[in-house]
Amino acid sequence: MSNTAALALTSKDFTSNQEVRWCPGCGDYSILKQVQTILPEIGLRREEIVFISGIGCSSRFPYYLNTYGMHSIHGRAPAIASGLKIANPALSIWVITGDGDALSIGGNHLIHLLRRNFDMNVLLFNNEIYGLTKGQYSPTSPEGKVTKSTPMGSIDHPFNPLALAAGANGTFIARTMDRDPKHLRDVLKEANDHKGTSLVEIYQNCNIFNDGAFEVFTDKSSKPNTAVFVEHGKPIIFGENNSKGLRLDGALPVITDLASGSFGPDDLWIHDKHDRFKANLLMRCFDTPKPDGSSLPRPFGVFYKESKSLYEQSLHEQIADSIKRKGAGDLDALLKGKNTWEIL
Amino acid sequence: MSNTAALALTSKDFTSNQEVRWCPGCGDYSILKQVQTILPEIGLRREEIVFISGIGCSSRFPYYLNTYGMHSIHGRAPAIASGLKIANPALSIWVITGDGDALSIGGNHLIHLLRRNFDMNVLLFNNEIYGLTKGQYSPTSPEGKVTKSTPMGSIDHPFNPLALAAGANGTFIARTMDRDPKHLRDVLKEANDHKGTSLVEIYQNCNIFNDGAFEVFTDKSSKPNTAVFVEHGKPIIFGENNSKGLRLDGALPVITDLASGSFGPDDLWIHDKHDRFKANLLMRCFDTPKPDGSSLPRPFGVFYKESKSLYEQSLHEQIADSIKRKGAGDLDALLKGKNTWEIL
Amino acid sequence: MKDNNLTDAANHVRSMEELKDVTILFAGDSGDGIQLTGSQFSNTSALFGNDISTFPNYPAEIRAPQGTIAGVSGFQLHFGSVEIYTPGDQCDVLVVMNSAALKANLDKLKIGGTLIANTDGFDIKNLKLAGYIDGVSPLEDNSLGKYRLIEIDVTKLTREALKTSTLGTKEKDRSKNMFVLGFLYWMYNRKMATTEAFIREKFIKSPELIDSNLAVLKAGFNFGDTSETFTTRFEVKPAPLPKGKYRNIMGNQALALGLIAASRKSGLPIFYGSYPITPASDILHELARHKNFDVRTFQAEDEIAAITAAIGASFGGNIGVTASSGPGIALKGEALGLACMLEIPLVVINVQRGGPSTGLPTKTEQADLLQAVYGRNGEAPIPVIASSSPRDCFQVAFEAVRIAVEHMTPVFILSDGYIANGAEPWRYPSSDDLSSIHPPLLDKADGDTFLPYKRDEKGVRPWVVPGIAGLEHRIGGLEKQDETGNISYDPENHQTMVKLRADKINRIADFIPLQTVDQGEMHSKLLLLSWGSTYGAIKSACKELIFEGYSVSHIHLRHIHPFPKNLGDLLKGFGHVIVPELNSGQLVKMVRSEFLVNAQPVSKVKGLPFSSAEIKAEVIKYFQL
């Protein structure tokens, strides 16, 4: 897999001839654009890249990229991608999935992919709704959500997708949003650099069936107070002109007013993406924050990263071992077996 | 659902006329016995209890209990139980499942059951192997496990079932073992008392295909050093004549020698089953401990308990509400609809 | 109707002309409110007493860019003073709100038909988006000479009508469709009361929008009335439908109502486990609105959870129902086997769509019949019944529950996208008209040992719901011993049980009506044998053919497995049998194998329903041989 930095490709090279068919204003457009922007920067040729998706609005994604791709069936992209990765570990594989595709019908394949730790990237477009089927609630929709299928409000307690990924022993867990192109690009690149299954949850606005689901995080006025962007090794700071920070009181994250002066940056929680438990604390900051900053903000960024053996690598090592020990398979010997006799 | 303490039933009353068909020495026998022992003690009539299982050796369980039961299909017991609970919330429902049934093919149904929080008990018989199909590795088998399907050792990183349950927002998470009847009974009773989905992982020895998988925890000589039994509100103590304890150094559990005297019980980690993060620390004590007690022991007991609205309750409340608001459905009005005309 | 009606209409005398039936196709951008316009005209016509049939044709599931062909939404309405069986083959009137709508639908307009075009939708931008590359408007290049063209700048006239309104232009333009609707009400001499009432209710929260929409609606009507250009109005008298009370109903809605009615008539709650999928989702949406009927809807994590939850609910004494389409049905095979083995009531609805795989999710097809009959491991027979029209869905749902509950078996309902979204008048029954359903529930122990698989004279086992003292029992997916239900690996017992399960299903034939001939003689040269949504097209084709003197008959099946007992004998009465299906020939396979008749397929696999013209052509071709 060539990593020669500059193949002199541009985002155009990654744009297919297919007309993009999302609703005007859909968050998917921004994600597509950012992906097309970083692909030329990660030093891969088009033919080395494969996008595998399930079914959903988001899953139309592969058709719009001029790489190899498969728009498969609902929820099964992780399994298909696993088989493909085993067939050819050299490929750079990107799984595109939605909150329904990944967490409803595809939940089992996702958690097994995460535990096996194939080297690939999973982009989970979370719009907290079933878009393609025209607006039923999804496993990430907030409780009480009124949709076509829940006229009196949904009664399911939603998943916390990142906590679920952590519970499944995911080795790279991150969150970003369609409305913050730079952050989106940075997280995608870091995900791509990770050797292992990188799960990136992307908040994506469905302006037709769930418009404004994430407005509190994306709206300029509230964003500073409601969204905190964590960086490895740096103190966790947010708020208007970084006036606030998070401190850890035991296992309890508390908001700290930096303006007051009673606490300085060194008193703050320094984000360590290698610390499973602190990462878990971040993922569990999940209550919808008040715009005024009086409540814990929703964290974005790379929460957790761990290095662990890759499934496809171990598999091919076993093949190599067995060839080393037994020699490359001899078909005639195999057909012959142990006990034979001849009739003359 | 009658809770009159003594219905004067005995474990005999809960024993069906079907001949038990597990291998001699299988851990399932002990679990069956303990279940038959506690059932008379939880104040329910036989007819109020339903056991729903999937497929696997463990899943034969319902046939041996003289209650209502269904031996369903592989992995689907949680979904079947959900439908049954909605049909009749008064029933006491027990899902019986194995590590393959629950975590391999049934993984998705399990995590969705946990997040929805139906009021039922899930007993996960974990023998770290596929017993019924004669010995392939399972999602809980340790890495490198040599089985029929992995002659060179398994390359899957196993699940940590309790961590997965926590990631899925389970509201009651516990671990016990076939070889400790009293602990097993206590945990089962507490699980039954919990209003919500109670997940109980039970270490179960498959003496035919995976004999001794848990010996280090069950064997008298090593048990004191390798297994720690946590109790809510009590310091975490283990070791030969309770000579050791666990202390928390930040998020790091450390073994403390109580004999030395430098630390007393009050310095120890007091188990709080309502603390999600400390519970998570316990669940993550997952490396196989050395018998000599030099490494962290494997915890047993009720790790986490949280109270949350029940799915079936919310569903029936919505029905009641809607009847209150619209009145009990009037079929003729429904058939008539809004716009009608008559032809004379 | 005869073409000349409209062409006559072209000479400039202000006159009122009577028509037997009219087909109008409303077409425009997804955003143009086409579906609303169409359904309003439909309701008004129905309430007026016409017989009607409608066919909404949505763009493919992903919203396509505005103004493009892919973004065109259509609503076809066929109404008349005679009985109507289909939404009409070709249209008398085509309403297009933009260039793409014209390009996509012109072929559906009869020669001499009326074309109403919103000129504002034919600017360069729209022309290009629609793929008129050279940017020349078809309205101007006299390419439309074969039609009666009515050009209206709807946008301009709408804005004018709202000069005084304080609304923004965007809001104003949203009521464009009302202008068109008003104009057509004038053209077909309709009252606007229903639509006015609808507007008042819909916009109850903003009086401003009520006023604007009413104003534009009226403006459209007056535009026809005042403008000199339009000289002819048309009249379509009420249809001589059977006496009774009527309403409009769509297929999926009728399925939901049928289930609720069956719930009432059996005294058991409906449990509906489902995972959303086009075009089945609306059943879930409809049922979720009727919780006050003790309907329990469960949006499951996938189709397997949906059906297994339904099985669990049936075990608990509810009527377990699940529905899906295409790939979602394929996922239910294993669980269907379990339901067969348990012998528990279950209704599985397949609202068929274009396949294979994800296929054509928004298009219609009948290609899942053999899957319904055979798509399981082992010998697992399941009754299969199919609905023939939107209103028939009510009867079929009711019948499916009856069979499932009274015969303790899963039952397959086959509907399809065409029926699901289509609408027609329904002479709705009163609850008393509906027969009651008798579940074989056993609610107390009768002394001697309880045998959960002991059968009654119908071959049906008792339904025992957890909670009853003394009847505790275990059921499961392994082969069971006759009567006791205990696990049994005995070879003879297995053969017995396979036979008992099959007999139980076959005996359902004793509890369903004998097959009737829908059209034509009991003996004729050619039989049209059909099932499902092709009913209307074939019925009207057959009617006309008989009228034209052909020796042809029509048999339409509701019960496909088991077949009605007399079907084999009926078939003997015909020289030849052809089986029109929206697949590559599936029912025809079953009939050939079952009755060894040389039935021949007539296949259409285009994601679209048959037109009666296509059926007629096939038959005439046959007679010319």
Added chain:
Amino acid sequence: MKDNNLTDAANHVRSMEELKDVTILFAGDSGDGIQLTGSQFSNTSALFGNDISTFPNYPAEIRAPQGTIAGVSGFQLHFGSVEIYTPGDQCDVLVVMNSAALKANLDKLKIGGTLIANTDGFDIKNLKLAGYIDGVSPLEDNSLGKYRLIEIDVTKLTREALKTSTLGTKEKDRSKNMFVLGFLYWMYNRKMATTEAFIREKFIKSPELIDSNLAVLKAGFNFGDTSETFTTRFEVKPAPLPKGKYRNIMGNQALALGLIAASRKSGLPIFYGSYPITPASDILHELARHKNFDVRTFQAEDEIAAITAAIGASFGGNIGVTASSGPGIALKGEALGLACMLEIPLVVINVQRGGPSTGLPTKTEQADLLQAVYGRNGEAPIPVIASSSPRDCFQVAFEAVRIAVEHMTPVFILSDGYIANGAEPWRYPSSDDLSSIHPPLLDKADGDTFLPYKRDEKGVRPWVVPGIAGLEHRIGGLEKQDETGNISYDPENHQTMVKLRADKINRIADFIPLQTVDQGEMHSKLLLLSWGSTYGAIKSACKELIFEGYSVSHIHLRHIHPFPKNLGDLLKGFGHVIVPELNSGQLVKMVRSEFLVNAQPVSKVKGLPFSSAEIKAEVIKYFQL
């Protein structure tokens, strides 16, 4: 063989008698090493040159309590100096290690047959466990007068043979089965070398066990030799099998080898995605042992992941294979539709078992045929081929890969539990004997725009594996435009594609052998038409019937979809057609519908194979009509 052979043998003259063929059934507790004893005798006989056929019959999947009927394990061996097609209907010799084994199998012993009983297995405890409630031993109540009873206290003799050994009694008793084996080797005049070698290899790690087992084996042999009671020995000469090199092979093993061979002959690695299930798991176990053939085995989280991973691997240029049984196959329907739509190579193996639902997991059945042919949503045709015997599995697997790869399609292989675990001699090919397989791989852009769904003369699209510059493309489950593969909702295109996909499959008939008549004339009164594992029983029945002068022929299908081109014509040659199947009549449905012949089913659904006697009886019954 004729019964009297054995009964003659009963008069007490020490003699050597020659037999054409013998059927021995070894039966005992799961723990008694029955399977090992049986397979050792089988190998020895095969190596000696007999033709053989074996049928292991394990207890149901859960280990049953020792000594009970449910715990009985059986191994039936049929060997002869003539060609052998089945494991034998009834046994000449029944070896029982305990009471339960006798009770469970006595009905399989011929009148006058030899019954070898381990008396130690007939104590009160064992009798009660076996259900001889009154505790009276059948060995003592003269109820066995119809048989030649040989009582041996195997346990006692075994321990004696090991007097000097330092092993514990438990270990000693474990070699009981060797005593029986040694005795039978004496009885049938066999060399023990193979078994001795086997013992030396098996216990290589503990010389003690080598010695003990060898000692007991010899003791058993000598027991026959020395004891006066046994006067007759039997001789079964080598069979006149075709010249060549032979080995024994079991069905699942042969499937694995066939896949690996096809991998070599196509130059593509095998990817095997599977989720364990009885009786298919052994294919996974076998393949996992051959990683040095670059076989990639993936134990997936469920059957859906197994097949979709295989599809992903095929997309990546591997030969994607998946296997399952019963309920596991039912779960693969949706993904099969995707593979159809993608037009990608895939092999799906169904080792059928008793159904429906979980059914009879360890028993055999042929009831998944129609599921294989029709069990998907939409028009999704897939080639279906079936193996007729353990060794035939090799050819069938190889053929399936050839079709999948050369025609870019998923292919169904139907095997069953009977074939999967049965063994027979196999004249194994050399790699050069195998034709090579030609995947339509495209490995570089040829200038003009690449069309992933442009077809060759066979109707097959190119296979382009990710990694090739200039050929980047997207595939998916939505209907695709002809040639380009882009998403298309065009009605005409859909019809075209449905037809193109069907034609491609139908045209495979041009690339498979014409159907031959296996036995009998091309024209006769009665045809036995069959498929799959019933081959042996029907072949031998047919042979005998023809020998006895009946006008009967036998056609056995390997290719079920598409049928061989000449099948229809062949069928015309027979007065009547009967179709014996281990289901309620499935192939018969296809044949009736396809060829309108009045073929009649012969059904057996007991979880057991046909005996040739049953087939003969059916035919004779027919001729008596």
